[in-house]
Amino acid sequence: KPVAWGYEGDIGPCNWHKYFPKAGGKRQSPIDIDTSATQYDGSFKPLRIHYDSHMCSSLTNNGHTFCMSVNSDQCNLSGGPLEDKYRLLQFHCHWGSDDTKGSEHTVDGHQYAAELHLVHWNTDKFKSADEAIEKNQGIAVLTAFIKAGKEHRGWNHVLSHFKDIKKVQGTSTVNEDFNPKCLLPENQTDYWTYEGSLTTPPCHESVRFIIFKEVVEVSSEQLAQFRSLCVCSSRKRDTGEDEHLVDNFRPIQPLNGRVVKASFQ
Numbered sequence: 001k002p003v004a005w006g007y008e009g010d011i012g013p014c015n016w017h018k019y020f021p022k023a024g025g026k027r028q029s030p031i032d033i034d035t036s037a038t039q040y041d042g043s044f045k046p047l048r049i050h051y052d053s054h055m056c057s058s059l060t061n062n063g064h065t066f067c068m069s070v071n072s073d074q075c076n077l078s079g080g081p082l083e084d085k086y087r088l089l090q091f092h093c094h095w096g097s098d099d100t101k102g103s104e105h106t107v108d109g110h111q112y113a114a115e116l117h118l119v120h121w122n123t124d125k126f127k128s129a130d131e132a133i134e135k136n137q138g139i140a141v142l143t144a145f146i147k148a149g150k151e152h153r154g155w156n157h158v159l160s161h162f163k164d165i166k167k168v169q170g171t172s173t174v175n176e177d178f179n180p181k182c183l184l185p186e187n188q189t190d191y192w193t194y195e196g197s198l199t200t201p202p203c204h205e206s207v208r209f210i211i212f213k214e215v216v217e218v219s220s221e222q223l224a225q226f227r228s229l230c231v232c233s234s235r236k237r238d239t240g241e242d243e244h245l246v247d248n249f250r251p252i253q254p255l256n257g258r259v260v261k262a263s264f265q
C-alpha cells in the first residue's frame with residue numbers, strides 16, 4: 001500500500017525519512033544556491049535541447065502537482081555537464097499560496113513564485129525511466145525560476161487544460177502543436193548545475209539539476225491558475241471549501257560539501 005506523503009503536518013517533509021529513508025541522504029534537493037560559492041566550469045559544452053512540437057502528451061493532477069507527461073522519443077537533452085543523452089519524460093511545477101514563495105531552490109536565500117522542472121531520463125545508460133529514476137546519473141532536470149510579471153503566452157497552452165484536471169487524477173490529452181521549449185528562458189547558456197535528488201518521495205539521489213539563471217515571467221493571474229488545482233477528489237475543509245494545491249515545495253536541504261558549478265563567470 002503506497003505510503004501517503006504531503007507538504008504539511010505529520011506526512012510533511014520533516015517526516016518523509018521515516019518511510020522514505022533516502023530523504024535523509026547526503027545529496028538531497030532542493031538547495032540554496034550561494035552565488036558567492038559557485039565554481040565556474042569552463043569545460044561545459046553547449047547545452048543541446050532538441051524538442052519537437054508534434055508530440056502528443058497528457059496532463060494529470062497527481063495530487064502533488066500537475067504533470068505534463070510527454071511520450072516522444074524526439075525530445076532530447078545532451079551537452080552541458082551531461083555525458084549522456086537524456087529523453088524528456090514529463091514536466092511539472094512547484095508553487096506557493098502567494099507570489100512571495102513557491103520555488104524549491106533559492107538563490108542567495110531568495111525564493112521565487114514558482115519553479116518549472118523538465119524531467120529527462122538517461123537513454124544511453126538505462127532501458128526505462130523507472131530504472132533510471134533510481135540510479136546515479138539516471139535523471140536530468142532542466143529548471144527555470146518563475147516570477148510574477150507580464151503574461152506568458154506559452155503557458156496558456158498548458159493552463160487552458162487546467163479546468164479538466166482540477167480534481168486529483170483528472171487527466172486531459174494535449175495534442176495541440178505545443179513545444180515545451182517555449183517555457184524556458186531566452187538565455188540557455190547561463191546556468192548552475194549540481195548533483196541532487198528527487199525533491200519528492202522516494203527522494204532517489206539520481207538527479208543532475210541544471211538551473212537557468214534567467215527568470216521567466218508569468219502574470220499573477222496565471223500563477224493564480226496554478227493554485228486552482230485541488231489536492232484531493234473528495235476531502236473538503238469543514239467550511240465545505242475545496243482544498244487547493246499550494247506550497248508544494250520541499251524546504252532546502254544541507255549541501256554537505258557539494259559544489260554548485262556555474263556555466264558562466
Ligand SMILES: NS(=O)(=O)c1c2ccccc2cc2ccccc12
Nearest residue numbers: 064065117119139141197198199200
Ligand atoms: N521534483 S522532481 O523533479 O524531483 C520530481 C521527479 C524527478 C524525477 C523523476 C520523477 C519525478 C516525479 C515527480 C512527481 C511529482 C513532483 C516532483 C517530481
Ligand SMILES: [Zn+2]
Nearest residue numbers: 092094117199
Ligand atoms: Zn519538481
